[in-house]
Amino acid sequence: MSDIDTAPAPHGDLALQTVAMPKDTNANGDIFGGWLLSQMDIAGMITASEVASGRVATVAINGMAFLTPVHVGAVVSCYCDVLEVGRSSIRIIVEVWINSQHDREPIKVTEGEFVFVAIDINGRTRTIQQ
Template sequence: MPTNSIASVELPSDMELVLKVIPLPANCNSSGDIFGGWVMAQVDLAGSVIPSRIAQGRIATVAVKEFVFKQPVRLGDVLSFLAAPTRLGRTSVTVRVEVYAERLSTQGKYIKVTEASLTYVAITDQGEPRPLPVQA
């Protein structure tokens, strides 16, 4: 029986599941792995969920401080994107996003494939930074 050298992990309980998605064949490179840029776009979407809620309005991505691809994402993977705020500023929210894959052949077992730290700023309709609402 073949063994997988990558151990499965539990999803973190201190983070919120903000997105779950299955990549499509159009998202693959010629080797059958999912384009890193596609994963980055999904991380940006997932990362924006909590800051949007906190800002109660428009936000913009202003920084990607870290982006680590730990394992390839493959066609057939089910991706779970979990996020948690790590810093609240006057106008900005920094979040940590972790991405876990359930491989097609091992559903219910997760491996971390990507992690990132992104900062979003609350903006006005004119695109200017604005203070975050007071948090209760």
């Protein structure tokens, strides 16, 4: 018997869930990649803010690749997994999943590595208290 998990599943914790709406489509009728990226940034910010116990700012997004289009009406779920917490920065993998229109099976849409930095009320970098 193999230990390989044949059912795909997200890594990390659910940080954001929303519905893809018609106003968020590109010229081909699929959900616009920029909208999806903004949802990922919001999900990462929610997670990073919890880790940093306060305000954070996005400083980098690495390694994005879109695997499948997102249809209007899809429930878009963003999962976050904290990779590393530094002195003032937090690296997070954000995965996006939807359910298939046909059989409701989970489908991974994309993932990306986001880097956030903790900032103070003046917008300056601050140390994360761990």
